[in-house]
Each structure stands twice: as structure tokens, then as C-alpha cells.
Amino acid sequence: MNIQDYQQARLSRDPRFDGVFFTAVKTTGIFCRPVCPATPPKEHNVEYFETASEALVSGYRPCLRCRPESAPFSPAWSGTETTVKRALSIIHQNGFNGLKLSELADKLGITDRYLRKLFEQQLGVSPKAYVQHQQILFAKSLLHQTHLPINQIAYACGFNNVRRFNDAFKRITTKTPSEIKKLQVSDAPIRLQMNYQPPFNWQHWHDFSEFRLMDGIETLGSSSYGRTFNWLTEKGSYIKGWFNAVHRPDKQGFNVSINIDDAKYLYPVSQKIRQVFDLNANVELINSQIVNAGFPDHNLQQGIRIPGSWSPFEAGIRAILGQQVSVKAATNLLNTLILHLGDKKTSSNGNMKTRYWFPTPKQIAKSDLAFLKIPQARKTTLITLATWCNKHPEGEVKDWLELKGIGPWTVEYAQMRGEANTDIWLDSDLGIKKALDIFPEIDAEKAKPWRSYLTFNMWSML
Template sequence: MDEDTRYEAVRSRDGRFDGAFFFAVETTGIYCRPSCPAVTPKRRNVRFFATAAAAQGSGFRACRRCRPDAVPGSAEWNVRADAVGRAMRLIADGVVDREGVAGLASRLGYSARQVQRQLTAELGAGPVALARAQRAHTARVLLQTTGLPVTEIAFASGFASVRQFNDTIREVYDATPTGVRSAAPRGGGARRATPGAGIPLRLAHRGPYQAAAVFDQLAREAVPGVEEVSGAPGGRTYRRTLRLPYGTAIVAVEERVRAPRAVGGTHPGGWLDARLHLTDPRDLTTAVQRLRRLFDLDADPYAVDERLGTDPRLAPLVAARPGLRSPGAVDPLEPAVRALVGVAAAQDLVRRYGKALDAPCGSLTHLFPEPAALAGAEDQAESGGPLRALAAALADGNVHLDPGADRDDAQRALLALPGMDPAAVAAVRVRALGDPDVAPPGVDAPDTWRPWRSYAVQHLRVAGELTH
């Protein structure tokens, strides 16, 4: 998109581009999402940015009306397999907060200077600025939805000091942390955490969202003890345990999609309601990003449906289910284990090798086993040897399936392991690595489906044209 096209999107308040770019108004010093309902500024006063961090770095503060920090992430980072795309996925997962820029660069196989140069040249912000913008958003969520003391929120959000936290909040939101907390939305469905009730979240998505298909798949693949889907279709709740860098969590996500009023005749997007119980609030950012990957909330359904809708075989399927998603995973080991041994055997592995929760929550009793635990598991069946080999490769770092992994390298490494046939590897590439362009063996997937073959296959499966 050139700048004139972006301005037209702003003038029409087109929610399809929320998160794809941001615009700032020089006369007010504020940056917004494209669908901001405020009066459209004059073209000569508008500047465009690829990221919120770039807008903040240029001295603009976030709009209090449209909350541009709460938009879905750009779908571009899930599609791209280059260093910038991989870096953005790792930053979203909190790697810079936990390991610094050096850790990010090491995971990418570049020097810290190279990573800084590439991100700044393309996005207008380096890894520290991008992580800082994400910390500010996490802080706002905690300030406005929990009663945690401000000092605890500062460190839970990833800031190194209270002073750094205060300075960032003032710069980004033009308010003190206390002011941000007092400006929390009241009424209109806004929720606030109560002791023991967890953190209420709105997991935003762009465009239409076929929640029923996603919840059907999650229910079909759920590993008892770790996951459950309860309730009747249309009002189901997905609950699961999470193993996170600093602690553990239990999350509940509701099937029902909430959407604001449409503007300009386009689907406005919406959100899934969720509630997150964390043992350590420092895990909030990572937990949210992993849920976003699981529910494929950063996808661009407009681009997917436009491409696939031109194919005669897929056109009626796309018309019947606009915005169909391709679910990912919160733990890369889970889809790999399911591909090797199936759900029933995975449940037995959870009982034997998963860490038990200190306090079970209904049917949720365990965390999914860590790779090291499965690497030492006794051979239980024909699949035991391949499973141990996979777990050992993940535990030793010989196979990488983290958000920033090189997908082609991961595929080659997986195919070299015993028992990992092309079909299993394709499943891992779609679910664990979030690759939007995978066609399993035996599926006739023409090049016209690229780069959305994973979504095309999902349409065929949901329609019953492919077995699960």
C-alpha cells in the first residue's frame, strides 16, 4: 500500500487494516488505528507507521479513543519466513524481555547489530523499542483490569525499574499509571478482575471469525487433563493449562464472538472473551501471544478469502465460512505428540510424565509433559522410540519449534527423526510453526492457493472433503 491508499483506508475508517499500519496526526501528537472514529485529519497532517513502536519513537502518544495498542497483530509476521518475520514472532513471545537483544539475535542466527539494522530499516523501530511498546500495552491491561499495586505491575510488565515504567507510561499514554488506571472503561461490558477470578481479556481479531469450526477442532483434539471444551455449541468454553517461562496458568476462552458495530459496510472484527489465571503476572504477555497463535487471531481473513474465493472448488466453501481460521498451538510439542501417538496415548503420557497442578481445577489436573521428561520415558509402544527421539531432539536443541524457528530447517530436522513421516511433519508445520502455506501429502493443492494452502486444506476438512 502507498500512502494515498492508506489515507483512503483512514478516511473510510476501514477496520480491515487495523494492526497492518498506524497513522499519526502531527497537529495533535496522537497516533491511531485506521478505524479510529474520530474526525478524519487533513492529509497533510498525517504520517504513517508500520508499528506502534515506530509511532511512539517519533514522539506520538496512543489515542485514548481507539486504543491502537489493542489491535490484532499484523498478519504479515505469520506469513513471512525471513529474519524480520521470525524476529517479530519472537519479540511478541517475550524473548527480548527474557533474554535481551543478544538472546533474540542468537535465536535468529544473526548478530545483535544486524537484527537492529534490519528491524529499524523496515519497521522504523529496533527490538528494544518494539518490546517496550509491548510492555506498555501489557501494563495498561494490568492497570485497567486488576487491582495489583503499581509497583508489581511495573515488573510484571517486563520493565527493569519503576522509574522506567513511569516514564514509558507517561510517554505512551500521556498519563501517569494511576491516571491510566482511573481511565479504565466503565460499563459497556467492561470487566475487572476480582481476587481469585483471574485477569479478564479481550482477544481481538480482524474481520469475520468462524468460532464454531475452531472450537470443534479443539474439542476433537483435546487431551484430557490438560484441555477441555464444555457447554453447548454456540456457547462453549475452552479451558486448558499452560506452562510458561516464569510459572503456570489456567485459561478459559469463550466461543461466542463479540463484535462492535460495522463501519463503512465492512466487517468490524471483534474479540473472544477470555480469563487468565497466572501464578506469575510476568507471564501475561507470553500467555496472551500463545493464545493468539492457538486461535489464529492475527490472521488476515480478507486476504485469505480473496485469494481462495477465486478457486472454483473452494469458492462455495469460502462463501459458506468466511474468516475460517487455521488453529496453531501453545506448546509445539503437543501437535507433534498427537501426530505420532494420537489423543488417547497423549492422555496416558500426561498422567505419567506431566507435572501435576498444585490444585486441580475441575478436570484440569496436569501440564503437558516437557520434552526432557518424554525423552527419558520408557518405551511403551511401537511409537515410543520415535517419541523419545523427537522429545530428545527438542530438549537438546537439535530441533527448534519456537515461534522464530526457520520453518524449512525445522522440517528437514523433523524428517530426519524416526517415525516423523511427511504427513506428521506437515501437521507440525501448520500447528506448531503456524505456517499458513502447507499442503499435506496427497492433497492436490494448486499454486493458485498460495500463500494460504493451510487455510484451503482447513476449508476442505471442515467441509468433510478430507478426513481429519
């Protein structure tokens, strides 16, 4: 984008650019989202930044009105396959639970020094500063929106004590947490607003999920979706929780209620929820690339998002059970698996509602799956995958190809829905082949790095 594009988007308060850039006002020292309802400042008083971290490190403090911490994370360069993008993915997936710079560099296969250099070049801040900015921005979101006490907010944001939290928060925002917090402390559920860049094709997301719904785990309403989840901690144990999200197109977002056993993992869980709905998608950028690949503009489904699975393992199990059977049959098999192996809990508040949790790799690996009416070879594949995932909790999906019974389609499906990989082209899929017979001029290579969205658009035509 150039200055003219920034200016036009700012003055029109165009929600499509929410999260793509931020505007800072030199006279007030405050930075805002481009959708801020405040009277737009004069252009000569405005400075533009691609990330909130750049604005913070330049000495600006976040606006209390439009709350930049609520913007979707969709910078203009986010589609580029870069080391920084991978680093950010690891940071946001891991949260603030002890990931060291050296460990992050090792995962990326580079040195600490080179990692710092890349962050400075592309984000304008060091990795350490970026992480701390995310901590403070998330804390600000919790202070504004939840009834959590300040000490729990500090804990949820990765601080071991309140004093360090207070010092860091005031240094970056110029205000204390107490000055920001307005809601009284109570046991009310944790509620967060999660924004996106419009349009969001809720009907497509809803219909795709409806035919694949997991009984006892997922709930789906006309404008809402909820589910239970397991979260694997750094100690190898699981914590449990559930969430419910209500779509608010008038607010360009979702109102999300979260119940979680340990608030320490609230940040990575909230990021996973964003991934489930694909809230960080830069729709304008994606659509232009898909059309550039030859997909007919009039057939384009505006606002399609990738309906995410909670984990690659869950997506992999679903894909294996779906081999050579209909979606309905695969979902029935999945529900049978959950009924026999998933943990469950019946509420005691009078409605006797039973919640189920998706089986862990260990639970499936220990079973002979005799209750599933599928070929023995497929049962063996399920157990093989579960055993591998239990031994390699941080293993990459691409390594599944080494396992007997798992082919490229299963791996790519799990990468697309479980890892939120935006560049998966399922050219071996029967539905994609049928769609290509209708539109043979489509060149998927030109849709990079957004071929997952091309895949879903092709499916939507069938």
C-alpha cells in the same frame, strides 16, 4: 495499500483493517486504530503508519479511547518471509525476559548492525526501540484492563524496578502509569481483551477442537475455550497456569481470563494464546491468495483460522499417536497418556475439579509407555522425540526429521499447529489428495505464503 485505501478504511471504520495500519492526527498528537469511534479528522490533518512503533517514534501518543495497544498485530507485509518477520516472532515468543540484540542476531544468522538496518528499513525503528514500545503498549493494556498493582505490571513488562518503568512510560506516552490506571488493585483474575480482524469462523475452530479435546486439560463451550498450560522458563523450569477465553464476535475479539504462577511470563503467554486462536491472521490477504491459487470462491470458508497447539512438542505427540488410526482413537490414546503422566491438581473450592497438565518431554522420556496399546515402534518414536525435546528445548521442528520414526507429515503438522507456520501444504495427506481429485486445477504454489489456510479449506470440503 495506497492513500485512497487508507482513507476509505478509516472513514468507514472497517474492522478488517484493524492492525493493518494506524492513523495519527497532527493537530492532537494522538494516533488511533482505523476503527476508532471518535469523529474522523480531516484528511489533511492525518498521517498513516503501518505499525504502532512508527507512530510512537514519530512523537504521537496512543489514543485512550480506541487503545491502539489492543489492535491485532496484522500489518500488510506480515505474510512476507523476511528476516524481520522471524525476528518479530522470536521477540513476541520470548517476551521481555532478557533477550539481547546480539543473541537475536545470532539466532537469525546476521550481524547486529544488519539487524538494526533491517528494522529501520521495514519498521522505522531500531530493535531496542521496538521492544520498548511493545513493553509500554502491553503495560498500557494491563493498566486499562487488569486489577494488577503497578509494581506487578512493571515486572510483567520486563522492568526490574518501578522507577525505570514510570520514566519509560511517561517518556513514550506523556502520562504516568497512575494517570492511566482506573481499576482498583485486587486479587481478581487477569482479564484481557484480545482482538482480531473479522471474520472469525468460530464454528470451524470449535468443531475442529471438539473432536480432539484433551480431558482435564481443555474445556470447550458453545462460545468458549479454556485450557491449562506449562511454560518453559529461561532457567529450564516450568511454571503452570490456565486460561479461559469467551468469544465476543460483537467486539471482534475474545475476553480472556488468565491464571499464571509468575506474572513475569504474562506477555509471552498472552502471545501464545493469540497463536492458539490465530488472532493475527490478515483474513482479506489470505483469502485473496487462496482464490488466486484456483480454490473456488464459493467453497471458501470465510474466516478459517489455524487451531493452534500449545507447543510444537504437544502437536508432535498428537501427530505420532494419530498415525494410521482415527481422530477419535488418537484422542483416546492422548487422554490415556495425560492420565498416566500429566501433573494434576484438584481444586478445594467445593466442586472438586481436577485439572491436568500436558506431560513434559522429560516425563514422557522417562516412561516406558507400557500403558499405551500401540505398537512398540510407535512407543519408541514417542520416547525418542521426548528425549530430543528435553535435550533441545529451543530446537527447531524441522530437525525432527533426523529422528527415527518421524517423517515429513509429522514435522509439517507440528510446524502448522505448534509453530503457527502459515505456509504448510500437506500434499501427502490422504484428505488433501481426495480434495485435489475434486479440484485438480488448484495450484498450491500460488497460495504461498498461506498454504496452511489452503490445507484447512481443503479439509473442510471433505
